[in-house]
Amino acid sequence: MEYFKSGLKSVLGTSTPENQPTGAEIVDKLVSRVSTSTLLEDRRDACRALRALSKKYRVEVGAQGMDILRQVLELDRSDCEIIGYCLDTLCNITSKETFEEETENNRNMQVNVGEQFTEMFLKNHENVTLVLSFLEDYDFRVRWPAIRLLTSLVRCRPKDVQDIILVSPMGVSKLMDLLLENREVVRNDALLLLIDLTKSNANIQKIVAFENAFDRLFDIIKHEGWTDGDIVVEDCLLLMLNLLKNNNSNINFFQEGSYLQKVAPMFELPPNLEEVGWSPQKVSNFLCVLQLIRTVVSPNNSSQIITACQKTMRNNNLLEALCNILMASGVPADILTETINAVAEVIRGNLTNQDYFANVLAPSNPPRPAMVVLLMSMVNEKQPFALRCAVLYCFECFLFKNEIGQELVVQTLLPSNTGASNLSMGQLLCSGLFSTDYLSNWFSAVALSHCLIENPAQKEQLLRVLLATSLGSQPVSLLHQCAVYLQHTSKLQAKLGILMLLSQWMAHSPEAVKVFLNVPGSMAYLTAQTSASEFDNNEELLQGLCAFLMGLCVVYNDNSVANYSKENLSQLVEKRVGIDTYCKKLSEVTRHEVYAKASKQPQIKAKHSSELLLEFEFCKLLKTLEGVIIQGLGIQRDLSNGISELSLNEHENALLLQYKELIRDQDKKLQESKKTVESLQRRNQELEAQIKELEENNTQLIDQNTLLKAQIAVNPNNKTTLESNEISPTSNPNKDLLEKIKILEEINREKEEELQCIRKDQDDLLTLLTDQDLKLNTFKQRLRELGETIEDDSETNSIDLENES
Secondary structure (H helix, E strand, O other): OHHHHHHHHHHHOOOOHHHOOOHHHHHHHHHHHHHHOOOHHHHHHHHHHHHHHOOOOHHHHHHHHHHHHHHHHHHOOOOHHHHHHHHHHHHHHOOOOOOOOOOHHHHOOOOOHHHHHHHHHHOOHHHHHHHHHHHHOOOHHHHHHHHHHHHHHHHHOHHHHHHHHHHOOOHHHHHHHHHHOOOHHHHHHHHHHHHHHOOOOHHHHHHHHHOOHHHHHHHHHHHHOHHHOOHHHHHHHHHHHHHHOOOHHHHHHHHHOOOOHHHHHHHOOOOOHHHHOOOHHHHHHHHHHHHHHHHHOOOOOOHHHHHHHHHHHHHOOHHHHHHHHHHOOOOOHHHHHHHHHHHHHHHOOOHHHHHHHHOOEEOOOOOEEHHHHHHHHHOOOOOOHHHHHHHHHHHHHHHOOOHHHHHHHHHOOOOOOOOOOOOOHHHHHHHHHOOOOHHHHHHHHHHHHOOOOOOHHHHHHHOOOEEOOOOOOOOEEHHHHHHHHHHHOOOHHHHHHHHHHHHHHHOOOHHHHHHHHOOOOHHHHHHHHHHOOOOOOOHHHHHHHHHHHHHHHHHOOOOOOHHHOHHHHHHHHHHHHOHHHHHHHHHHHHOOHHHHHHOOOOOOOOOOHHHOOOOHHHHHHHHHHHHHHHHHOOOOHHHHOOOOHHHOOHHHHHHHHHHHHHHHHHHHHHHHHHHHHHHHHHHHHHHHHHHHHHHHHHHHHHHHHHHHHHHHHHOOOOHHHHHHOOOOOOOOHHHHHHHHHHHHHHHHHHHHHHHHHHHHHHHHHHHHHHHHHHHHHHHHHHHHHOOOOOOOOHHHHHHHHHHHO
16 A cells, blocks of 8 residues: 555655645546656556556546557557556446445446446447457466456446457457466456356357367366366356257257267266265256256257257266156255256157156155155145146156156056055045145146146046045046036135146047036036126136136037037027127136246246146147137127128118218228328338437437536546546536537538549549540541451450440
8 A cells, every 4th residue: 555655656746635636636647647658667657556546436547548548458568567457447447336445426326337438448349359359368467357357348238249259350269268278267257258248149159169168168067076066167057058048059069069978977976965965056056957958958949959859868867867866865955846847858748758757766665656756745735835846847748748648647546456555646636636735736737637638538538537525425526526626615726727627628528528517506607707797816817717618618518418508508608698708708818917927838937836827738728729619609600600781670780880880980080090100100210310310429428428427526626637628617518519510510511522523523534534435436447447457455345335334
């Protein structure tokens, strides 16, 4: 600190306590010294002092010194020390964070100073190219601050920096070379820079991947000790995730380049895991590896990539390793949850992997199938909510496009001659379906519904399942009990779960519809819910699902139940509910935000149990059959029956004519409105063009005004800064700039006049050349008539010119 004070004294001279220089005055003199000093040592000392002041007096250093610092980077690049000081200073003034050293005025400013200076620095793209060039310098004093400055710029203006680096020669290659650094602090900061740089930019992601990023990252992970390593391992995995997420090209490269095999060592667990335990960093690293696995087999990827990655994981024992973690003891709950999700997506839609998972046994006594153990957790209300959701997703993926698995689950519910007393998947689902825990009701109902998707055979088989509701009572069918439970339960989520199960069951199944219609009170319940007018706590979803189930009873009705034929049910909807009300209730579901969220992806994304309302496959069914139901109810029969005015009575005909006249008037008004809209759109485009031009002209004014306000806010009496900007304290800066603009416009007019003169002279010259060419052709023609032979190329050239003209 004493050294710094002595340095300032040498720059500013001595001063009395009553005449202490302000921060702006100190910065102004230091900047002046950097720009005017002929000795490198003096410039270096001044740059060192500016770096020390750049946090406390960020606005002053940035406003007065940014251009000078950039010049130093260009002119004094041979001196590593002064370059390091300049890069550090620029890093501080463009930083997004607020420093503790900053003055109170700086901290309370409304604008983000770092982002403002970053925007100004990036206006000249050569500035970024210049900083990139310093990455080639091996000197620690240059390379490390250059990395930090680029990181600061990316975090403030990511899109702008990404675009500049993309067009910079070898820009990405220079960054990738940093991963080979043997100085860990440089390499680690380079990792952080690449993580920020590769976010949401597919082009940079592809370039980084093809610059051997995966090889270099796996080398670092191996050197650091795989998942037992420190946070550097996590950073490497985060960079890999950036390169792979939503990037099919990179995923394909990752799979074909045998990089999935390199993930396998990360899943090796020590034999004494329960004694060693899981450190917080190991948990973070492991979660990143699991997310990496899920990224390459995500349902959002193309089916070809998913299939190839699933096959590779099976052949390289990655699926086996995941199942071992699933069945291991002492695994933290969040690791176990994410492992279940990873297994789910590795087996989803892949019959071979699904079959492998069906045969995985838990190390229990007696051994039980892994899926049974997982379902036990799903219907246990004491288990963590996220874990239960993961088990349901795993069960859904196990059954996805797997008719064998669907049959396996349904068979465990049917009467068996083997006399097996082991707890089965079907028994667990039935117990959860009618338990007192409403979440178990929802989970079990959705799980059972997945046994029936696109599988008519299992819908019929499930109708054979009989339940004994009480001791000595007559057994009833599972569907019958579901319909009764729907009428008596008071929990909204339990009702929605049962309705989704019944919808999947009864769609395309007249036999299931017949059983449901024979349940006492079932149609009365649906009618009452569909015609209800009150809405409270997502009740509109319940009413919409009841309307949907009611529609299925019409569409897939074989007229075998006398009182509930298609015609009778259609009249029931029309008279008891009302066509308009019914259509509104049915369409309300697809417009609900819960539907929009559930229909996006197969996995359930819910942070709280109250968010479990609809699920993905039911949303698909609803979207597919909504139009079929509308048509099946005859709501559009006026269009399909070929009705005409002749078939109407006098009153109806008069009403029809009235409506036609109304439609004509509305059509006329619509056409007039369209013309008005088109006129307004044209006017809007003109105004937008004018606004864009004004915004471009105003950009420079805003930058200068912002900095001026900031300087005045820091020190209202700062006349030195104002004088250095050639603006007096009483003058108007926006006004001064307008005068400059007028001068520039006058110069522009003079240049335009000069250009017009040059163009006129050019036209005159072309005219003379044309006349000369015509005379030359005339002379050549006369020479030919006189018998002379002309063998040069000028004739050909003149003919070509004539043809072109």
